[in-house]
Amino acid sequence: xxxxxxxxxxxxxxxxxxxxxxxxxxxxxxxxxxxxxxxxxxxxxxxxxxxxxxxxxxxxxxxxxxxxxxxxxxxxxxxxxxxxxxxxxxxxxxxxxxxxxxxxxxxxxxxxxxxxxxxxxxxxxxxxxxxxxxxxxxxxxxxxxxxxxxxxxx
Amino acid sequence: xxxxxxxxxxxxxxxxxxxxxxxxxxxxxxxxxxxxxxxxxxxxxxxxxxxxxxxxxxxxxxxxxxxxxxxxxxxxxxxxxxxxxxxxxxxxxxxxxxxxxxxxxxxxxxxxxxxxxxxxxxxxx
Numbered sequence: 115x116x117x118x119x120x121x122x123x124x125x126x127x128x129x130x131x132x133x134x135x136x137x138x139x140x141x142x143x144x145x146x147x148x149x150x151x152x153x154x155x156x157x158x159x160x161x162x163x164x165x166x167x168x169x170x171x172x173x174x175x176x177x178x179x180x181x182x183x184x185x186x187x188x189x190x191x192x193x194x195x196x197x198x199x200x201x202x203x204x205x206x207x208x209x210x211x212x213x214x215x216x217x218x219x220x221x222x223x224x225x226x227x228x229x230x231x232x233x234x235x236x237x238x239x240x241x242x243x244x245x246x247x248x249x250x251x252x253x254x255x256x257x258x259x260x261x262x263x264x265x266x267x268x
Numbered sequence: 269x270x271x272x273x274x275x276x277x278x279x280x281x282x283x284x285x286x287x288x289x290x291x292x293x294x295x296x297x298x299x300x301x302x303x304x305x306x307x308x309x310x311x312x313x314x315x316x317x318x319x320x321x322x323x324x325x326x327x328x329x330x331x332x333x334x335x336x337x338x339x340x341x342x343x344x345x346x347x348x349x350x351x352x353x354x355x356x357x358x359x360x361x362x363x364x365x366x367x368x369x370x371x372x373x374x375x376x377x378x379x380x381x382x383x384x385x386x387x388x389x390x391x392x393x
Binding site for chain 1: 275276278279280281282283284285352353356357359360361362363364366367368369370371372374
């Protein structure tokens with residue numbers, strides 16, 4: 115598997131790419147089926163997602179709640195805008211930490227790549243400042259753990 | 269480490285095109301405020317203001333050279349940002365490694381219209 119790439123684009127975008135060994139139909143399913151999402155969208159070891167609402171239709175709601183089992187947790191909410199099975203998903207999301215972060219507009223593409231899939235996730239933040247804040251605080255939940263490690267390193 | 273670093277401030281500092289251009293210039297070597305101001309249609313005080321933001325964020329440092337105060341990239345600050353992005357990548361990668369396992373456990377969906385279910389030879393790249 116090729117490595118993940120994460121890069122900024124222009125003033126307000128972040129683009130993530132990753133290849134998967136499964137066809138787009140399967141990768142798409144793993145992004146829209148709550149039972150499957152709960153198995154992988156977890157962040158650091160030890161975190162779980164007890165609540166996973168994912169209404170994969172335009173206007174459908176997204177709500178993910180994470181916990182570390184030790185009293186720490188937070189959630190993400192969002193709405194689907196467009197879905198093109200099995201090639202493209204457009205949604206907005208925000209983290210609640212507990213105050214909501216500005217909306218992150220996310221377009222996720224699943225393109226056939228040989229027998230596998232190339233996923234391209236393009237995030238658009240309202241402005242450069244928000245993107246900077248997102249990168250600085252960690253766009254993925256559970257980054258606190260990494261942050262602590264980083265502080266230990268410096 | 270003597271050079272103060274604040275990741276929030278560092279990433280916020282990058283959220284400005286002029287400051288990114290200043291960093292790009294400093295990546296080629298140190299420069300004074302006058303030299304930095306030249307390519308921009310900005311006054312020296314305006315450039316100094318941007319430099320102050322970069323210095324406070326710990327990604328630009330100044331050197332004292334008699335009357336000159338050339339600025340350079342602060343290696344520790346830049347490296348810390350690098351490390352941070354690498355860690356972000358690692359956390360995302362962890363999710364996707366798990367997704368690899370999930371995908372491996374899913375039967376590929378059958379494509380109805382042409383009943384295409386023939387095993388494709390795994391061409392490892």
